[in-house]
Amino acid sequence: MTITESTTHQQVVVKALGRRRRTTELGLLILAVLVICGTYALASLGKSASLPADIVPFLGVIVALPILAHLANRKFAPTSDPLFLPLAALLNGLGYVFIARLDGDLAGLQALWTAVGIFGYIATLILVRDVRFLQRYRYTFGLIGVLLLIMPLLPGIGRSINGSRIWVSLGPIGFQPGELAKIALAIFFAGYLVDRRELLGVATFRIGRINTPDPKYFAPILVAVGFSLIVMVFEKDLGSALLFFVLFIVMLWVATGRGSYLVVGVVLFSASSYAAWRMFSHVQTRVTIWINPWSDPSGKGFQVIQGAYALAWGGTTGTGPGLGIAGRIPADESDFIFAVIGEELGLLGATAVLCAFLLLAGSGLRVAQRSSDPFSSLLAVGLTTLIAFQAFIIIAGVIRLLPLTGVTLPFVSYGGSSLVANYILLALLIRISDQTARKIPEPLVAR
Amino acid sequence: MNRQIKILGIVIMLCYFAAFLKLNQIQVLQAGAYNDRPENTRAQLRDFNKPRGDIVTAEGEIAATSEVVRSELRYQRVYPDGELFAHVTGYYSFRLGSTGVERVYNAELTGRTPSLQLHELSGFFADQSSEGDVVLTLRGQVQRAARDALGGNNGSVVALDPRTGDIIAMYSNPTYDPNVISANQGEEAVDVKTLLDAAPSKPLLSRSYQERYFPGSTFKIVTATAGLTSNKVTETTPDYPVVESYTPPLTTRPIKNFDGNLCGGTLFVILQKSCNSSFAQMAAETLGPDPMIAAAEAAGFNDAPPIDLTRPATSVYPTNFGAVVSTPEGAAPVYEDTPALAQTGIGQNDVAATPLQMALVAAGVANKGRIMVPHVMSEIRARDGAVVGSYADSPWRDSMSPENAEILRRGMISVVTDGTASILALPGFDVGGKTGTAQLGLDPPQSHAWIIAFAGPAGQAPTIAVAVMVQGVDGASGSTGGRVAGPIAKQVLEAALMPG
Numbered sequence: 046m047t048i049t050e051s052t053t054h055q056q057v058v059v060k061a062l063g064r065r066r067r068t069t070e071l072g073l074l075i076l077a078v079l080v081i082c083g084t085y086a087l088a089s090l091g092k093s094a095s096l097p098a099d100i101v102p103f104l105g106v107i108v109a110l111p112i113l114a115h116l117a118n119r120k121f122a123p124t125s126d127p128l129f130l131p132l133a134a135l136l137n138g139l140g141y142v143f144i145a146r147l148d149g150d151l152a153g154l155q156a157l158w159t160a161v162g163i164f165g166y167i168a169t170l171i172l173v174r175d176v177r178f179l180q181r182y183r184y185t186f187g188l189i190g191v192l193l194l195i196m197p198l199l200p201g202i203g204r205s206i207n208g209s210r211i212w213v214s215l216g217p218i219g220f221q222p223g224e225l226a227k228i229a230l231a232i233f234f235a236g237y238l239v240d241r242r243e244l245l246g247v248a249t250f251r252i253g254r255i256n257t258p259d260p261k262y263f264a265p266i267l268v269a270v271g272f273s274l275i276v277m278v279f280e281k282d283l284g285s286a287l288l289f290f291v292l293f294i295v296m297l298w299v300a301t302g303r304g305s306y307l308v309v310g311v312v313l314f315s316a317s318s319y320a321a322w323r324m325f326s327h328v329q330t331r332v333t334i335w336i337n338p339w340s341d342p343s344g345k346g347f348q349v350i351q352g353a354y355a356l357a358w359g360g361t362t363g364t365g366p367g368l369g370i371a372g373r374i375p376a377d378e379s380d381f382i383f384a385v386i387g388e389e390l391g392l393l394g395a396t397a398v399l400c401a402f403l404l405l406a407g408s409g410l411r412v413a414q415r416s417s418d419p420f421s422s423l424l425a426v427g428l429t430t431l432i433a434f435q436a437f438i439i440i441a442g443v444i445r446l447l448p449l450t451g452v453t454l455p456f457v458s459y460g461g462s463s464l465v466a467n468y469i470l471l472a473l474l475i476r477i478s479d480q481t482a483r484k485i486p487e488p489l490v491a492r
Numbered sequence: 493m494n495r496q497i498k499i500l501g502i503v504i505m506l507c508y509f510a511a512f513l514k515l516n517q518i519q520v521l522q523a524g525a526y527n528d529r530p531e532n533t534r535a536q537l538r539d540f541n542k543p544r545g546d547i548v549t550a551e552g553e554i555a556a557t558s559e560v561v562r563s564e565l566r567y568q569r570v571y572p573d574g575e576l577f578a579h580v581t582g583y584y585s586f587r588l589g590s591t592g593v594e595r596v597y598n599a600e601l602t603g604r605t606p607s608l609q610l611h612e613l614s615g616f617f618a619d620q621s622s623e624g625d626v627v628l629t630l631r632g633q634v635q636r637a638a639r640d641a642l643g644g645n646n647g648s649v650v651a652l653d654p655r656t657g658d659i660i661a662m663y664s665n666p667t668y669d670p671n672v673i674s675a676n677q678g679e680e681a682v683d684v685k686t687l688l689d690a691a692p693s694k695p696l697l698s699r700s701y702q703e704r705y706f707p708g709s710t711f712k713i714v715t716a717t718a719g720l721t722s723n724k725v726t727e728t729t730p731d732y733p734v735v736e737s738y739t740p741p742l743t744t745r746p747i748k749n750f751d752g753n754l755c756g757g758t759l760f761v762i763l764q765k766s767c768n769s770s771f772a773q774m775a776a777e778t779l780g781p782d783p784m785i786a787a788a789e790a791a792g793f794n795d796a797p798p799i800d801l802t803r804p805a806t807s808v809y810p811t812n813f814g815a816v817v818s819t820p821e822g823a824a825p826v827y828e829d830t831p832a833l834a835q836t837g838i839g840q841n842d843v844a845a846t847p848l849q850m851a852l853v854a855a856g857v858a859n860k861g862r863i864m865v866p867h868v869m870s871e872i873r874a875r876d877g878a879v880v881g882s883y884a885d886s887p888w889r890d891s892m893s894p895e896n897a898e899i900l901r902r903g904m905i906s907v908v909t910d911g912t913a914s915i916l917a918l919p920g921f922d923v924g925g926k927t928g929t930a931q932l933g934l935d936p937p938q939s940h941a942w943i944i945a946f947a948g949p950a951g952q953a954p955t956i957a958v959a960v961m962v963q964g965v966d967g968a969s970g971s972t973g974g975r976v977a978g979p980i981a982k983q984v985l986e987a988a989l990m991p992g
Contacts, residue, residue: 295500298496299493299496299497299500300493302493302495302496342531343531350531353518353526354526354527354529354532354534355534356515356518356519356526357518357519357522357523357524357525357526357527358523358526358527358534359519360519360520360523361519361520370534370537370538370541373534373537387515387519391519392515392516392519392520395515395519396512396515399508399511399512399515402508403504403505403508406501406504407501410497410500410501410504413493413497414494414497414498419493422493422497423493426493426497426500430500433504433507434504434507437504437507437508437511440511441507441510441511441514444511444514444515444518445514446510446511446514
């Protein structure tokens with residue numbers, strides 16, 4: 046085989062792979078759309094015993110937007126993994142149905158944000174044609190991430206809502222820059238750690254009897270992480286701080302392969318958690334409520350208790366969409382939307398949501414594993430960790446597996462910043478997946 | 493890095509599996525425990541966020557309906573007539589619970605009965621939900637007549653159809669406005685409820701079926717029934733002595749006739765004049781405890797009536813009069829408590845009855861001795877007007893034989909034509925009645941003024957039985973019952989029999 050022949054052969058294989066993957070994606074998308082439309086119709090029937098009057102515009106939005114993203118995939122990332130988009134569309138659509146069921150006004154906004162998110166997705170695919178472009182600007186992204194994080198603390202534009210100072214309002218638009226900051230920092234970590242992973246993986250520096258890597262390799266990233274964590278704690282955004290910490294430890298460990306980082310991380314985390322618990326009354330409140338929400342059932346424990354009641358009321362099969370008791374749980378359209386889904390779709394529906402996130406995480410990690418480029422691989426790990434653990438942190442908080450820390454449920458919760466950020470994150474995963482598949486099209490049989 | 497990615501995948505899977513296990517615990521294993529927690533109001537919330545059927549009178553007038561409001565609870569219960577039907581419909585409050593028809597027929601009003609859900613299925617795609625309307629047996633016009641006639645008096649009016657047990661009117665004063673108690677907005681409802689609970693006149697309780705009073709001379713119908721049923725009393729025998737008072741064995745305290753009148757004679761005469769001496773003697777000497785207890789319990793005493801309302805009171809007649817002291821010739825044995833037994837014969841001592849119970853006594857006489865189950869619901873209708881269920885009339889008690897009922901029917905009619913209840917006479921109708929003045933033993937004297945009656949078109953079966961009780965009237969003369977309660981009963985009978 047000559048080189049030309051080989052190249053042509055590879056192109057043919059890539060093309061075939063792309064066609065097959067996009068067909069799969071389209072089929073899965075149609076399935077997701079069917080599920081969403083069925084749930085929407087049922088929710089409306091349950092609420093007012095009639096088919097919704099706006100079913101046609103709803104179908105337009107729900108069908109058109111994912112199809113648009115699908116077409117963008119065909120054009121800009123033809124060989125990317127076919128699972129990401131249908132899963133995101135399913136979660137997004139399901140979330141939309143429940144937001145519409147809870148509050149019609151919010152649903153209109155959420156539809157708008159979905160559109161913005163899809164355009165953000167397409168724009169990211171167009172702008173980032175090669176992930177190594179991101180690697181080149183890793184420090185810029187690190188700086189952007191830190192700046193985005195401290196934006197809400199700036200006087201004039203920072204806003205405090207529900208006790209957390211994580212909002213920025215510019216004119217009429219309010220958003221949470223922290224959502225985008227997580228992605229920027231994940232890019233920074235990936236870039237930085239790939240540079241230094243050999244150096245960070247060997248212990249050349251002695252502190253007393255302990256060998257550690259040279260602190261000068263550590264310093265920049267430790268400063269960034271420490272600073273970010275302090276900012277998040279001061280913004281009272283505990284959920285984000287936890288997620289961010291997990292992200293950092295996971296990426297450090299994956300990059301270096303040294304288990305000692307995990308140990309040090311857990312010790313550090315425990316110590317800082319204890320310190321935060323001692324220092325901040327709101328942290329103490331969270332822990333008290335976690336251990337026994339019934340110590341203050343109508344006050345601080347109200348939200349968690351009502352969430353548990355909603356889930357229990359749903360039972361195995363749920364009350365049926367639109368037939369649950371809406372408006373009982375504070376923040377039921379954002380942080381606690383999982384409880385509403387659990388109530389109306391039951392254990393089966395809630396488990397389906399868990400499975401969707403697990404599949405998303407699995408797809409992300411598979412992309413990371415397939416990729417031969419360390420930066421792409423590490424970035425995929427980081428982005429997957431963000432989605433998987435953000436979903437886990439809020440779900441575990443709602444069901445009292447962990448203390449409740451308010452973060453949104455990716456793609457499902459109401460919230461523009463979160464939705465747009467998650468679509469951008471998804472586009473990056475898609476981009477990595479597409480690049481990986483182009484390079485190594487061998488494992489064709491598997492798909 | 494691949495090894496780490498694999499481990500990361502496993503960790504994520506374990507995390508989600510832990511969440512799945514915890515979900516199972518909340519949603520399945522401990523779901524019942526969560527649902528039953530006292531501060532978990534989801535079951536009530538469900539009802540307050542769904543449309544609820546109306547409660548309407550027999551004429552179709554709305555006694556209770558739900559209005560959509562913009563608040564956490566989507567529906568607010570409204571009672572257009574205020575206090576008029578309060579003790580029948582009850583109230584329906586998120587915080588304070590519910591009573592009356594609102595409580596008893598909650599499943600029908602919220603549409604959770606199989607028949608309503610089946611009916612809903614037939615019109616599945618029509619814009620229709622399953623809640624049902626409860627149609628009452630009460631007639632608004634008669635209910636209003638009862639309220640107006642009772643005026644400012646504390647007391648109760650019960651009117652029912654002796655043939656079916658349908659409650660036609662049931663009003664109790666003092667009463668309350670269920671709109672205030674049912675209000676879900678603001679704190680006023682809780683405060684008002686606290687005040688009403690504490691009020692000595694107990695306006696939240698219906699005097700018609702939740703409170704008991706000495707029935708006084710109206711109970712003589714039960715005593716007479718005991719006499720007839722035991723065959724120891726007939727229309728012509730015994731002929732009780734005409735006396736001022738009767739002193740039972742084992743005591744020196746005489747039971748006096750009202751106002752010191754001379755009184756006595758055969759059954760109809762002593763009914764017409766309401767002779768205390770004669771009925772006390774009948775209970776103590778002619779009959780003894782067993783026939784009295786049997787007749788009282790046959791009429792429904794010592795058992796809560798199975799009315800479809802919340803917490804009906806049990807009317808009581810004593811069941812223990814002690815051991816036999818002596819067995820005189822030609823009379824019932826003398827018991828330790830025969831003096832008390834004599835007093836129960838005229839509805840005093842430990843006898844206590846709800847006005848509903850006394851209306852049922854009259855209804856038994858009017859309906860050939862058969863007392864029907866009293867009820868306020870006549871039909872359940874779906875929202876489109878289709879009748880999905882109706883109350884199945886059924887007998888509750890046989891208080892006496894049809895023959896004896898006929899005798900007492902004529903006896904009570906004679907009380908209207910020739911006795912203390914003459915005020916009830918209505919041209920064109922056969923009206924029977926019995927007055928009562930239950931002395932409360934207070935100084936200055938007070939009494940509950942009673943009247944029980946039945947009426948129907950001349951020569952036909954009676955179509956209505958009533959009991960009127962006016963509580964704590966000044967004075968305690970023999971004419972008190974007829975004078976105070978009589979006009980009220982008459983207005984109610986007129987409203988029921990001569991509508992328009």
